[in-house]
Amino acid sequence: MGLRERKKEKTRLALLDAALDLFLEQGYDSTTVEQIAGSVDVSARTFFRYFQNKDHIPLWFHDQGEETMRAVMRERPADEPPFTSLMHALRAVIQSMRESTSEDGARFLKLRRLLETNPALVGKSVARGSETERRLAEDVAARRGTDPETDQIAHLIVAFAMGVMRVGFECPPVEADSLHDVVDRMETTIELAENSLRPGWDV
C-alpha cells in the first residue's frame, strides 16, 4: 500500500472520528461540515470527496454490514431456508464486530449514542437500509429461482430479517452500552424471531 493510499485512509478515519466527536459534543445539526473539515485541517470540499454527504458519517457502518451480510449469503448452502441464512449473516455481522479493533468498537458505540439522542438519524439509517433490503431481496429471489420483482415471499423474508436486525441493534437503547451487550442482545433477538415463525415458512 503506497503512501498515497495510507494518507487517504488516515484522512478518512480522522474525518470520521472528528465528526463523531463533534456530533456528540454539540449535536448533529449544529455541527457544520466546515467545522468537521476544519478540525482535520482539510477543506470542506475535500470532506465531500471522502463522504458523499454529511449523512454518510453516521451511516458508514451500514456499508460494512451490508457487504458482510451479502458475502455470507453467497457462502451459505443453496438449499438452506433463506431466513435461516439471513440470521447466520446477522450473526456474522456481530461476530465481525466482536473481532473489530478497539477503535472501530469505540466508533460503533459513539454511533449508537448518537442515534439514541437523535431519532432523525435513525430514520436516515433506516432509509439506507431500504436499499440494502432491495439488494438482499434480489439475492433471496435468485436463490429461490423466482422473479425478484414479483416474489412477495422473498421480500417478506428480507423485511422480517431486517426488522430483527433493527430491533436487535436499537432496542433497548441502553445508555452506556458495551459492545459485548449489543452482541449478546442480538443473539436473544434472533432466537426470539426464530421462535415466532412457523417452521418451513420461508422455503
Place this chain on the structure above:
Amino acid sequence: MGLRERKKEKTRLALLDAALDLFLEQGYDSTTVEQIAGSVDVSARTFFRYFQNKDHIPLWFHDQGEETMRAVMRERPADEPPFTSLMHALRAVIQSMRESTSEDGARFLKLRRLLETNPALVGKSVARGSETERRLAEDVAARRGTDPETDQIAHLIVAFAMGVMRVGFECPPVEADSLHDVVDRMETTIELAENSLRPGWDV
C-alpha cells in the same frame, strides 16, 4: 368553514398536485421548490408554510396512514393479539383508500409511480415510517403492560407488521397500477404473513 380555511385547503392541494405533476414530468431532484410554488402563484416561502420541507410532498399520505392505524389500534379489543390488531389496522388503511375520492386515489397512484422511478424516495418514505414504528411500539407495549423501552417483542411485532405493509405496497412494482390492484395485493400479503407466523407468537 370560513373562507380563510377553504383558501388554505385549496392552496395546499394545489401545491400538492402541482408538485406531483412536476416530479413525474421532470424528476424529483430537478424540480425546485420555487418551480412548484411558482406554478401555483405563490412564493417559495409560502410553500414551506404548508409543507415542512420538499420531502413532505411524497410523504403526506404517510401521516394519514399512521393516524388511521393508531386510531384503529385504540379501538381493537385489548385482549386481541397485537399483531392481529395491526393487520386489522392495515386493512383499515386500505379500506379508507378504497373509499377515498377519485382525486385522492389519483394522487396516490401518482405517488406510487414516483416512488417506483426514484428509489431514494422510498428510503425517505421508510425513514418516516420509522417514527411511526416507534409510536406504534409504544402503543403495543402499553397494551401488553410492558416498558416500551425494553420490550423487544413489542418492537418485533411492529417491525414485522410494518414490513408487511411495505411489501404489500411496494411489491411487485406494477407499472400501471390501479387502486384496486394495490388493495387486493395488500390482502394477499397480509394472509401470507399470517400464515408465516406461529399462532400465539405475539401474545
Place this chain on the structure above:
DNA sequence: TAATTTATGTCAGGCGATGACAGATGACAA
C-alpha cells in the same frame, strides 16, 4: 529528472430551509 496521474484548495453558484419584518387579507364586533 521528466511525465503522468491523482488529490487538494479555491472559487462560484444552485438549492433547500429559516428568521424577521412589513403589508395584505379575512374574521369579527361595535
Place this chain on the structure above:
DNA sequence: TTGTCATCTGTCATCGCCTGACATAAATTA
C-alpha cells in the same frame, strides 16, 4: 360600514449542504 385584531403572505437576508470547474501541489511511474 367601520375599525380592530388575528392571520396569511411576500420580500429580504442569511445559513448550510452540495457540486462543477479549474489551477496547484503532491505522489507515482518511467
